[in-house]
Amino acid sequence: MWVGRSQGLFYPDRAKFIGFVSNFRSRAAMSRLAAAFRANSEFPLETAATFQSVPGVSWSDHRSFWSHGYRAMMVTDMAFYRYRHYHMPSDTPDKLAYPELTRVTPACLRLSPNSRVKASANGAAAVDRL
Template identity: 85%
Template sequence: MGDEEQALAQRLRTHVEQLAGEIGERNIFRPRALHAAASYIERQWEQQGYAVERPAYEVSGVRCLNLEITRGGGAREREILLIGAHYDTVVGSPGANDNASGVSALLELSRLFAGAEPALTVRFVAFVNEEAPFFTSRQQGSMVYAEAARRRGDDIRLMASLETIGWYSDKPGSQSYPPLFKPFYPDRANFVGIVSNFRSRAAMRRLAAAFRANSDFPLETAATFPFVPGVSWSDHRSFWRQGYRAVMVTDTAFYRYRHYHAPADTPDKLAYPQLTRVTRGLYAAFSELARAGVD
């Protein structure tokens, strides 16, 4: 691992340790922790030179924030590539993998994009209230955001949800699947996945091709029905509901990670070298799409 990659790995680890270690469980039932997580993300983005938008709404008397920054586009600036991750946790878990891993990658992708000149507008959003009891409800942060985006007429060409991307294993049998998937995919949990519905399949394939062209990290893809367990279980679902193309980038969560939604989902569990390689591959892939577009 070179110096640059080591520095990236350390920053990713620091983000996870701050969110899942220092702050810990963060949701509206622990509003001080939820607000502390939002403040941490906002400070990171301000230090990177971004102006942070803070669209707010209230749930049970708690002020809830979706946080948003934008890297302005060039010739195709009306077209938007949106990259998001939720920063809240399920009750009872510090949420290192779910989803401090996704937020840490989001923060480092935005840092890398700060020096880029994309043709498209690249938007980074940290979503609140993804976890129960808000998932699929009108109070889910991404649902609030996606509905507002549709009302504004935002031309979101692709939304990518970074969801639980920090645990990997080369052990045989470490990976499981929904029914009927097992014969077609590896039995080792050493890959990252990109998942979409059928409408988003072409965009998913474009993103996957860009990832593979720039990274040798193992990647698997699936375009399938949203009712398959796990396929729609993140913020991309909110954008599907509004007619946008969207994908989930994931390590497959509970299909491999035994600490999913548990008190033991702590920073020491994550595989930081692999998370680093995934983050670098995603930056290269998103950069390619931000230059060439997502048609």
């Protein structure tokens, strides 16, 4: 859901960071994952543990885990606040930020305790086995 230009007062108009967002119950787990992400990437990361009622905090797949008592978080670039093509037919592959995606993906894959991810010199990930 694209909210509009007024959100530019709070959020950037480009994906200059990745965000880890959780509810309060999941805060400790999110903090551990954020530390692991930062140990594996220099990509800017912002974190927030907050109320589920804050617009955008529970707008993704992690909400179903919360509703069943599991700890979970959302990894996001806040596109739903700044990107007019978000979840629209015009949201096509040519609009993705591939360089940023290439920098973030290996660090996210390393968050798994079973990860066998190796990063190449250009930041691309190679997965031996998950």
